[in-house]
Amino acid sequence: MKKINFYLLEYAINYILRYKAKNIFIVIVLTLLVAVLASFFFVQNSLKYEFESTIDTQPQIIVTNQKAGRDTTVSESVIDNILNIKGVGDVVSRVWGYYDFKHMHAKFILVGIDAFENQYNTTLANIVKNSELNDSSMLIGEGVKKIMNQSYYREYFNFITPDLAVKKIYRAGVFKAATQSESNDMIVMDKDTLKKIFGYKSTEATDLAVTVNNPIEIPSVILKIQDMYPTFRVVARKDMKIALENKFDYKSSIFLILFIITLLTFFMIIYDKSSGLSSEEKKEIGILKALGWKIEDVLGARLYEGFIISFLSYIVGIAAALFYVYILDAPIIKNIFIAYNDMSNNFKLPFVLDYEILALIFLLSVPVYMFATIIPSWKVATLDADEVIR
Secondary structure (H helix, E strand, O other): OOOOOHHHHHHHHHHHHHOHHHHHHHHHHHHHHHHHHHHHHHHHHHHHHHHHHHHHOOOOEEEEEEEOOEEEOEEHHHHHHHHOOOOEEEEEEEEEEEEEEHHHOEEEEEEEEOOOOOOOOHHHHHHHHHOOOOOOEEEEOHHHHHHHHHOOOOOEEEEEOOOOOEEEEEEEEEOOOOOHHHHHOEEEEEHHHHHHHHOOOOOEEOEEEEEEOOHHHHHHHHHHHHHHOOOEEEEEHHHHHHHHHHHHHHHHHHHHHHHHHHHHHHHHHHHHHHOOOOHHHHHHHHHHHHOOOOHHHHHHHHHHHHHHHHHHHHHHHHHHHHHHHHOOOOOOHHHHHOOOOOHHHHOOOOOOOOHHHHHHHHHHHHHHHHHHHHHHHHHHHOOOHHHHHO
């Protein structure tokens, strides 16, 4: 391995300082480009991780009823028939839905639980295990707590039912879930109480959560349920993840456009850098050759120069992107993927660091800029010293 030539390194640093105005401008531009690219990658990876983690908490199969092409309530009387299907291990009726808190432009997710039923995810199972809910109490997520406190609902909240009655539910505590998006805007309460808030009948549910003993049998179970109830919509968890990824990829197209624009800007800088040297820079190389510098010495000094500028820009750009995304929570960019007025937009992005992304940005910036620095210097260094000086 070739050792670092500290004399050439010292020359490269002095060279950068001599042309500091030009080099500071290059560092600023490269840093901004790296920061923009890294910020989009970080936001995309964090949101994808959060969404996929949330989907993983869903039941293996979800059964909903439809009327006029829209989801409607499903009768709990069909549970026994579905349980009799071979391969089905459990069927639980779910009561959940959205509640608009228009005063704060927020949307809560209300989930009903029954302590005597099997829970389909660990968050609800922990709530049942560690908390006791009655018909007038609820547990709320951190985001809900913040919204309610801002509206001075510190002890209870008044829910408006479809018949315009007021249902007062008291706060029993705050819970934390496996994912921030799940716990941020969720309210958990007794299932029968939630039916009254939604205006459901005692035998109605939002949908059914079906558990299959052998995951391989999920497609066949779906077909059997569909044949048994043609008006039902039966969706597997895997299908929900695919649908979410498709929606995510659609919004990522905006990111792709910005990514291409950023790359074009970067390569325009590289093209300008590699197109040639100023007369003063050419004269300096000629003097160095007249003093006895070899071609490899000139190129080595320029390699150090390009590496210092590009690597400094890379480090500062990555640090700026990490600060912007995980400290400031990526304002503006985050809103590209999540609706601005949706309460779920308020959750903190989970820290997900993809080393492949860091390597990709490094390869797109540092080596490319170093290569662009060497080309014009090599062209000049191969000429005779007197020819260059003249």
